[in-house]
Amino acid sequence: MTAHSNSFGETSRAVACLGRLRHFLIHGSLPLLLAVGFSLSGCSRQEASAEKQGKSEVGASVPVLVGKAMAKSMPVQIQAIGNVMPYSKVAVRSQITGQLVQVHFQEGKEVRKEDLLFTIDPRPSQAALDQAKANLARDEAQLENARIEFARAKKLFESNISSRDDYDKAQANLDTLRGTVLADRAAITNAALNLEFTSIRSPIDGRTGNLLV
Numbered sequence: 001m002t003a004h005s006n007s008f009g010e011t012s013r014a015v016a017c018l019g020r021l022r023h024f025l026i027h028g029s030l031p032l033l034l035a036v037g038f039s040l041s042g043c044s045r046q047e048a049s050a051e052k053q054g055k056s057e058v059g060a061s062v063p064v065l066v067g068k069a070m071a072k073s074m075p076v077q078i079q080a081i082g083n084v085m086p087y088s089k090v091a092v093r094s095q096i097t098g099q100l101v102q103v104h105f106q107e108g109k110e111v112r113k114e115d116l117l118f119t120i121d122p123r124p125s126q127a128a129l130d131q132a133k134a135n136l137a138r139d140e141a142q143l144e145n146a147r148i149e150f151a152r153a154k155k156l157f158e159s160n161i162s163s164r165d166d167y168d169k170a171q172a173n174l175d176t177l178r179g180t181v182l183a184d185r186a187a188i189t190n191a192a193l194n195l196e197f198t199s200i201r202s203p204i205d206g207r208t209g210n211l212l213v
Contacts, residue, residue, distance in 0.1 A: 090204055094120060095197045107211055111202045118200040125198055129191035136184035143177040150174045 094100075098120040105117055153170035156162035 088204070088206075090206070092117060092200060092203070094118070094200060096120065096125070096194050098124065098198065103211065105208050107208055110207050111205070113202055113205050115202045116199055117202055117208075120198040120200070122195055122198040125191065125195040129188065129195055132184060132187040132191045136181065136188060139177060139180045139184050143174070143181050146170070146174040146177045 100118060101121050102119040103117070104119065105111055105115070111117070150170040150173070153162060153167045157164065157167035
């Protein structure tokens with residue numbers, strides 16, 4: 001089957017070549033016919049070679065990669081050597097003087113806002129707060145007594161029984177004790193604040209650095 005197909009192909013190519021060379025044919029001229037036969041043979045070989053080359057080129061497969069186009073974010077990777085710096089840095093310092101008795105974190109660990117970091121000995125601050133409260137209680141009692149004394153002095157002065165000097169002294173003592181009570185209340189507020197400062201807490205969320213104590 002293959003030999004027959006090749007013979008048929010060669011005959012077709014020969015006819016094609018004769019069609020192209022028909023204007024050169026002269027009946028009765030043998031040398032010309034021989035030349036034509038030689039030309040036909042040459043034409044047949046050239047077309048066979050060209051056909052084989054064409055089939056070889058057509059038959060050769062070229063791999064092609066096909067992908068579906070899509071829109072998405074592409075990561076940008078940058079390789080470099082550098083230093084990492086925090087957005088913000090907070091130095092934690094004590095607001096009162098005292099002895100540091102406990103550290104509640106490890107260096108390099110993450111902490112949250114209001115986490116307890118240090119504890120300063122709270123006993124002096126607690127004692128100061130207790131003293132301020134005791135002073136307030138004492139002075140409030142004296143203030144109440146001064147009110148009673150002033151009311152009596154005022155009544156006697158208005159009745160012309162006591163002098164103006166006694167009335168003025170009672171008034172001054174009352175005013176003094178009123179100021180003393182206000183000072184005692186301020187001292188209590190200050191002592192309570194100092195007691196709160198014995199517990200040092202983180203002001204922000206972050207990672208702890210080196211402990212400089």
